[in-house]
Amino acid sequence: MQTRKIEEWGIEYIKRYSLYQEYCRRMKHLLQDLISRESVQVYALEGWAKTPDEFFNELSNKKGVLPADPFRDVPDLATVRILLYFPSDVMTVERVIQEEFLVDLPRSTTSKDLEDPDIFGYKSIIYDVSLKSDRGRLREWEKYRDLKLHVQVRTMLQEAWAAVSPEISGTTDVVTKGKLKRKLSRVSALLEEADEDFHYLREAAKKFSIPVTPEKNMPIIEPMAPVKDLKLTKDSLRQLFESNGEEIYSFWARTASEVGFPRFAPEREYVEDSLDYLYRILDAAEISSVEGLKSFLEEMSSDNRGEEQLQTVFSAFEDDISSWKVDGYSAVFLLVLNMKWDVLQNKDLLGLGIKAGSDRIKGS
Known part of the structure; x- marks a missing residue:
């Protein structure tokens, strides 16, 4: 019975797969546009839909009770990952997400959640979102209004942690795993400190930068006036x-x-x-x-x-x-x-x- 249900869902997802791919492209471009207005420099912005094989394997390997509706309960059928340079940029993008989308807080990991001292590792912000009603009512968006989007917001160093730590911590040996976890904790702390230091250096460079003065007796060249941008008529x-x-x-x-x-x-x-x-x-x-x-x-x-x-x-x-x-x-x-x-x-x-x-x- 369970196998047949998974097969039915798999067939249905194959039918919807192109819709999720299209949704990822639309949301990727929308997020890119919204972030650019905040003058935040993005290192990379990626988007993808879970493939039918991945969808089928995830449900097949799931232990315990299957979700009542995987199209509603599986959060990462559509994913956008935003990689940024500095932690302060992450906070800015988090604010944009909260303002522009409906956020499923129980399924999300916010910056406040990361303050929990019991959380292991240099974790990143994750939001499960959907369209707000005003955007979802638009003809060009209405077919996506019931879809969820899994948004990962990370600095490059958080991405390094997310990519490497699963490979290292996957050992089954209890003693070795304990030693590796302690080492990973130190690496996590170093990465977090490095992110904070990069942020400090950027802010310090802004604060303490001074114009270079010409050497004595050197002629001062007046800068050219910027070309005036033509008004659009x-x-x-x-x-x-x-x-x-x-x-x-x-x-x-x-x-x-x-x-x-x-x-x-x-x-x-x-x-x-x-x-x-x-x-x-x-x-x-x-x-x-x-x-x-x-x-x-x-x-x-x-x-x-x-x-x-x-x-x-x-x-x-x-x-x-x-x-x-x-x-x-x-x-x-x-x-x-x-x-x-x-x-x-x-x-x-x-x-x-x-x-x-x-x-x-x-x-x-």
């Missing part, structure tokens, strides 16, 4: 997209078509309206400079991130996609709407014309 937006033979406009129009949005040849009037709506949503999303827009577009172009976001929108609305009209400006409109929702959700989208722009793309 509708004309500068058009100029950016139409430069180099409409390179940017054509790239995003082609990307939307490759994702699966219907091909169409827009009339000039449609393109002008698309430009206007893109300018409106950029202004509402507080992308107010040419350099700011360039930075956003570069971010969307790297690692196919923009293509993945458009694919997510396409998948969410696939049943109604035949009426959509996505030109180059409209494709970027959708990216801004998706990636800057945390800013846009607090704006009057109806009054600013953002909703009208969205409905127009859908052919409504």
Whole structure:
């Protein structure tokens, strides 16, 4: 009976596996975006879904009673690991997670939990989270609203501990295991102290750094004034997209078509309206400079991130996609709407014309 149940769950997980992979990619990019706004430097950010074989083996090797619902009770079907440089950055990311997601505290290990003196080793922060209701109600996120995410937040030294300590402490010899555990305790303390020292050195470098003064009788060269960042206007937006033979406009129009949005040849009037709506949503999303827009577009172009976001929108609305009209400006409109929702959700989208722009793309 138990074996048959595990097989049924395994078959069901195979059907859901692609959804969990997609969910990992979406959450990885969301976390990356949220963390970047805190000016935290990330060493690495990884995401993965548990493979069907791993899922099946975990349930098969489980001792005792099986979970009532593994899709709800197995916490790490989808995992994102965030590796950081300093403990203070870990605290910042922990705050972001607490503010942006629903946290399952009984299944999580917070920074307060790590203060327990009985905890062995240099443990890291772990959060089991899900989407908040406001994000889960969005069409592009609603299919993920019941999914859990296992988030590991570590410094690089905590990652070293997590990677090495299981290999060392796996011995079955009681005497040897006791000796190794004492040695591991000392290593754990050294790693924790090293993390604290790195943090101290960084803060000290900030506090005590002084400008280098020129040697006596050496001419003082006045620094060049920084180039003023151009304010984003509708004309500068058009100029950016139409430069180099409409390179940017054509790239995003082609990307939307490759994702699966219907091909169409827009009339000039449609393109002008698309430009206007893109300018409106950029202004509402507080992308107010040419350099700011360039930075956003570069971010969307790297690692196919923009293509993945458009694919997510396409998948969410696939049943109604035949009426959509996505030109180059409209494709970027959708990216801004998706990636800057945390800013846009607090704006009057109806009054600013953002909703009208969205409905127009859908052919409504």
